Amino acid sequence: MLTGDPTRNEGRTSCRIHATAAVGGMAPSMTELKKHWVLNQDAFRRFLAWLDAGVDSGGESYLEMRRRLVLYFDRKNCISPDDLADETLNRIARKLEEKGEITGVSPAHYCYIVAKYVFLESVRDGKHTGHSVDALTEAGITVSALTTAPAPDADDEAREKMMDCLERCMTRLPQEEQEIILEYYRGEKKEKIERRGGMAVRLGVTMNALSIRACRIRSRLETCLNTCSQGA
């Protein structure tokens, strides 16, 4: 369910949108649409309706499209994939308000076209300086340091906080989803494959459907953990 709360700030209107995912009853982190361009509630509703393509998703299409755009920009090694995703969606909403409609292409395809332009502009403007691991290594930052949880002999408190956050985020999930996420990613190699096959049979779904479901749950868990770890 989406609610809009337009506010004015020194002549520049920004729109803070509170987006709540209806699935699983778990509130993701707040999504802010900050841009210079004025996006009022009507324009945003129009944009959501266009994105929904006639089927009211309660804001799910917006959240899903934003997720895909963030991943797109991230894979392009852009510095700020979230900002670029928001920029893309802003431009589309603005275009929709100016023109009244966007025809000849599906909403998803149009989002990709605009995203591609935004990416090319970011490269031109020097915002695509994704740091390579080699550059980081030269700066004395090792790969393991980048990826591990706080080392045992370093910050036990940070590690403890992460585990607490993980546990807290897990409890926010419905019990069935907790079981799925714990079971799906447990084990190694062949054991994991067999376990997943058994799960799919027990739940009466295909492997593909189970995979997507587990991904969605993990994605929400990751977002929750990141937010919690940052102290929000």
Added chain:
Amino acid sequence: MFTNDNPGVNSEFLVRYLLGDLPQEEAERMDEQSVTDEEFAWRVTAVENDLVDAYVRGELAGPQLALFESHYLASPNRRQKVSFARAILKSEGKLRPAGAKAGAVSPAALAASVSAKRSIWSMFTRPALRLQWGFAGAALAMTLVAGTLLFEVNHLRNQVTGMESERAALDKRQQETEKQLGEQRAVNSQTQSELERLRKTQGASDIVESIAVLLMPQTRGAGQPVAISVPGGAAGIPARLELESDDYGEYQVTLKDPATDHGLWHSARLKVAAKGKNRLLSISLPASLLKQQTYILEVSGISSKGAASLIDSYVFRVVRD
């Protein structure tokens, strides 16, 4: 080399995409699809999650490991993903579903119990392919067996009906034959009785023509030999032999014992007496030679040069009073 087991996904291709190992054109195609196709986007995420898990478990090696560390880890977001995976790995076994107490059943058992009731109904509503195919196969097999049995039963029933019809026809034929035989025996018996009576009142030679036993050639026999009654005190037994053809001027009849093939009696040379269409030879068998057994009468044609040629044979049985 790491491969993902997700069905319907070219996992190796997606891993290369995630590691930045695809040609630019292919990578752009994947980029587009990952934005425009929701299901594909989730599949890529699923492969990515498994790739990250494999990395934190130390399952990557060689070029894949090198690419992962040089390309994949270049992004802060992706490094955060790896940190999350490490946290999950470290918490494995320690985290339990909410509400579960220490020492409670494993998540696998919980998932099984949660799905237990659903799975019973899902046998009839969900595509439990193996069960459905099993039932379908069993039903098909039973149908085939039932069909085969029905066919066999019908076939056997038809055979039985046919055999019963044949037996009925045979029975009918046998009855008719026995009836004919019985009638002939009755006629012969009457003839013998009449002959006996006349013998007492008239000369024997006057009777022969009128009450002689008619014998047919063996080729036209009814199967059972004709029975000739020999009353006690009879001197001769008259008989008439019907010939198939009359090709000779004279004939001779020989009485034989079939057991020994010995000739017991020869007639004089006889001529055919025509009676309507029938060609008949009349003889009188000496009663003293006839015992209660079967005999054969052989008719030979006598040529102009005196040579004898066997023409027909006649079988009869003697019944003595």
